[in-house]
Amino acid sequence: MNLEILVADLHIHSVLSPCARRDMLPHCIVLEALERGIDAIALTDHNACDNVAVTLELGGRFGLWVIPGIEIETREEIHLLSYFPTLELLASFNRVVEEHLLPIPLERDIWGEEWVIDEEGNVREKKTNLLAVPLSLSLEEVVQEVEHCGGVVIPAHVDRKSYSIISQLGFIPSGLSLKALEASSFKEIEKMDSSLTRYALLSFSDAHALEEIGRRTTSFFVASRSFDEFLLALSGEKERKVLSF
């Protein structure tokens, strides 16, 4: 089996996230990732995915693998990275997200702005509701909805003291079909709970500014750039695997 090793940073915020710096435009993100030798990225904005389509198109043009993604905040204030095989499946999941998002008007002075970017790199739309809020769906409900749309959930930054599945719920509930966890540091993880090492452990940048892209990456050993291969690597099946640095 001929496997290639792809360096991936699958946790990046664009200007759609109010907390991201205004240089996080899809065009800049794609070029920055290529410059840093990254093979695969995902935009994971808070509870929204409006900038994924343009990023996918750019990725196709410049030879960067872009996996459709989103970062969800559950009712328990847990952040979950979610990835989908196609833009269409992400869009159908996003309809569920929109239905369960509290309509809180965006106070730009407090939170910042939420920009949707067009193909030419211009601001097409400024969102008027705050996206960085919890959905009314529980952890289990979000996992179910993501899987229903063919996606996979990876709890984000599980070693942090806020917005992590472990900070919010004490430990990972039994009966959740998780394959992988994201953490900023694995030393901390082993100290926290040695049973966590049974999951594939991934590390991504959680970049909110251009120079942060690729500060943490995970290498995927896969046969091709497909979502099925991505899933195989997460489960460690058929010699596919992940390695984090």
Add this chain to the structure above:
Amino acid sequence: MSIKIRDLVEPLEASVVVPGDMERVVNGGYCGDLLSDCIANASEGSVWVTVQSHPNVVAVAVLVGIPCVVVVNNAEVGEQTVARAEGEGVTILRTHLSAFEAVSRLAALGIPGKRRRESRDSRC
């Protein structure tokens, strides 16, 4: 004077979602919504006030030795949480009061705030 779980229901204007052992005495109280924080700081025999109603709440209660959980703001308590609490004998009370108001009512009954560890300097 010892305060039993059944003494909490009326002052909290609560409904009893899972009775558990209503005759159990509570010796203190803790309030918080981060389950990791409750594991670290709450103490055995306390009543726990929280807005969280995830099934893990029951597991944390058992781990710490908390006999009674008060779910505030009328947060919905799902079937799984109920089933788990019934299995473990943990009382769940549900009230329309906010956490602040619920804690004030418990304090007025004479229940002291209790934490396992002394507070220390920590940054988050």
